[in-house]
Amino acid sequence: MNLISIDKLSISKGGRILIEDASFGIDTGDRIALIGTNGSGKSSLLKVLTGQEQPDDGTVSRNNSLYLSQVDQHPHFKEGETILDFIFRDATPQMELVREYESLTEKMAHGDSSEELMEKFHDLTDQMEKLDAWALEGRIKSFLMELKLSNFHAEMNSLSGGMVKKAALVRALSQDFNLLILDEPTNHLDIPTIEWLQEYLSKQDKAFILVTHDRYFLEGICERIVEIDDQSIYQYKGNYSRYLEQKAVRQNIEERKQSRIQTILRNELKWIQRGPRARAGKDKKRTENFYNLMDQRENEQISSAEFSSSYRRLGKKILQLKNIGFAYDRHTIINPFSYQFRRGERIGLIGPNGSGKTTFLNLISERLQPDDGIIDKGLNTHFGYFDQTGTILDGEQKVIDYLTEYAETITLSDGSRLTPSQLLDRFLFPKALYYTPIKDISGGERRRLYLIRILLTNPNFLLFDEPTNDLDLQTLTMLEEYLQEFPGCVILVSHDRYFLDRVTDFQFVFDGKGNISGYAGNYSDYKAADLDEKTQKKQQQKQKKSETRQKVKTESPRKLNFKEKRELESIEDEILEMEGEIEELEKRFSSGFDGSNNKDTVKFYNDKKNLVELKYARWEELAALDQG
Incomplete structure (x- = not known):
């Protein structure tokens, strides 16, 4: 079934033609990636598909059975809106009921068990049954659990970019849709969440169209590529490699x-x-x-342009960290850490959001001072820091003036000299944008302009904090090739697994508790090794638990009575069986299980967890009696 069709569509912005005379359609079950250079019109096309904007020409036909859900590149929320308010805004009667239920159960979890509250709870459960809302409740709870959104009453404006994006995902995925529209869904997310989202979408049969620079994401789940190139649309069947x-x-x-x-x-x-x-x-x-x-x-x-810049040589001493430590508001961010950097190193910083990666870059670049230790920088070491705030530029300033403000001509490593306009051409800026105010170019174009400005300072030690956010695939490919040939040092934070694999050969791993460890290899190497280590630990824990039980059995000095003996024998099998059920449910939750066929699944899961704890307590009691 066709969901949306566009015919002879034309879109312009600020007098600049983005798309002209384009036609394509989206059918049930389609898995489409929309790609193109920054400013080519990707976000504008998505807004036309959703009806948020109107095209200059052409038609957009939407099936009467179409139900849209979307995640914007920059999710919008109201002042003072909480996570729960945001997720359930403009809710259906079913969702409104689930909202009340979640709010009530959270109060009960914090010890409020008044008679009035319990009466309301029983009333809500009856209504949930009547409206068949348990499946929806299970789906929402599985998303909240997986994405670690536990404080429902936290205000959206107090959250990090990653947490805001997670809330937007819960809001979108909880809807009853047949077409999902995602504009840069992986921006600001940590790698485990990106991998979860990729796994979840791969198992759904609903249609989606997305814009993303994450090439592993494109490779893993997309079956059609729609490219905007030079105002035209080209379609390719298959994933990213095809x-x-x-x-x-x-x-x-x-x-x-x-x-x-x-x-x-x-x-x-x-x-x-x-x-x-x-x-x-x-x-x-x-x-x-x-x-x-x-x-x-x-x-x-x-x-066919490519990146190029000049390069100043590093000295013998580059940068040495001597037992540096940092804390914020009495909370340890980085425990004492030492490292001596060598020429040509390309290091990735990996770890959960909030684990101190950006703080580490700010310490190295001397934007922050360590609480402990010494940062010893070489005399010839010159940093170029591409941070996440780089798009905050003077909106009234013209694109070309932003560069001429730095220099009238630029000398490259081969001795050739370029004017700012020639440099813009080399960095994929069309001539029509040279004298355009910065406020009128796309977010990705602003990021690219900021990148040029940094490279023009001739750095020999590059620091990148999420460089792939808002950059298009062509720019990323060029940047990767540039960094692979860069003779200085590179340290980068990125959620883009492909980018990390291509650019880095060593990882600093942040565990979220202030500790930093090193791993030789790219991200995929580290991921495989980490998975092996976790598997081994899990097997060791099972073995240890089994040995402990066996030891208690063999060392028991007295026999239990017949009834207790039978109970002890059966309780171990019951625990193993229930643990297997819990593990299976957790696998289903992590793959985005929505509870549509088992409305009480989440309740069943929680009950099983509680019952296992009780069984363990009883087993320990019987084992202790048997031992005594």
Whole structure:
């Protein structure tokens, strides 16, 4: 069934054409990725699909059975709105009922068991039964549990970017939709949450269209790529690797076309240069064709640009950390840590949100001072810090002026000199944007402009805090290639697993308790090793528990009575069986289980957990009696 169709669609922004005469459709079960360079119109197209914005031309047809749910790139919330308010805003009667139930059970969990509250609780459970809301309650609770959103009454404006995005995901995924629209869903999320979301979407049969720069995400779950390129839309069947193969074929065809264009241009140039008198009365169309061909050649040149900058040599001493420690509000962020950096190191910082990764970068760059220890920087060490606040630029300043403010000409590593306009061209900025106010370019274009400014300072030690946020795939690929050849040091924080794998060869692992450990290898190497270690620990714990039980059995000096003996024998089997059930349920929860077929699943899970605790207590009691 077709859900949305667009036909001959045109979209412009600030007089700049983004998409022209485009057509495509979304059907039930489609898994679509929308890609394109920053400012190409991806977010604008999503807003047209949802009806938030209107196209300049063309039609958007929506099926009457269409139910949309979406996650915006920057989720909007009201002043003073709590997590619970945000998730259940504009709720259906079912969702409103679940909201009341969640709020009530939280009060009860904090010890409020008044008669009035219990009466209301029984009334709510009856209503939940009548409206068949238990499946929805189970789905929402599984999301909240998985994404660790436990403080429902925390205000949205007090949350980190990652927690805001998690709340937006719960809100969107809890809806009864048949088309999900996701604009940069992985931005600000930590890697475990991204992996959970990827796993969840891979198991759903509902349609989605998303914008993301996460190539492992694209590779793992998308089955069609829709690309916006030079105001046109191109469609590719398959995942990201298939897209790359098919695009290479298309570009090969384009290159052959460009070769023909070059030949035609030479002939047309001779004709143009004959002057107005010689061309009097000639075909006007021929002059127009010449300039159209020139535009096509310029577009091809822009698409093959690459990053480049100058480089100042590092000295013998680069940077040494000597037992540095840092705490905030009496909370330890970083325990004493020492390290001596060497030329050419490319280090990734990995760990949960809030574990101190950004603090670590701020300490190295001297934006913060350590509470303990010494940071010893070499005389020739010059930092370039691409932080998360870099898009806060003067909106009235023109794009080109932002660079000329730094320098009128730039000298590159090969000795060549570039003007700011030539540099913008090299960094994929179309000429139409050179004199555009910064406030009128996209967030991704602002990030790219900020990146240029940093590289122009000729750093030899680069620090990146979430560099992949808002950058397009083409820019990321170019940046990766640049960093792979960069002779200085690189330290980066990123939730982009592909980026970490391509750029880094060593990891600093933050455990969230202030400790930092090292791992030699890229992110995937670390992930595989960490998984092996956790599996081994789990097996060791099971073995230890089994040995403890056996020891208690063998050392028991007296026999239990017949009834107690039977109970002790059966209770171990019961515990093992229940632990197996709990483990299975937790696997289902982590894959986004929505409880649609088992409305009491979450209640069953909680009851089982409580019962296992009781069984363990009883087992210990019997074992102690038997031992005594």
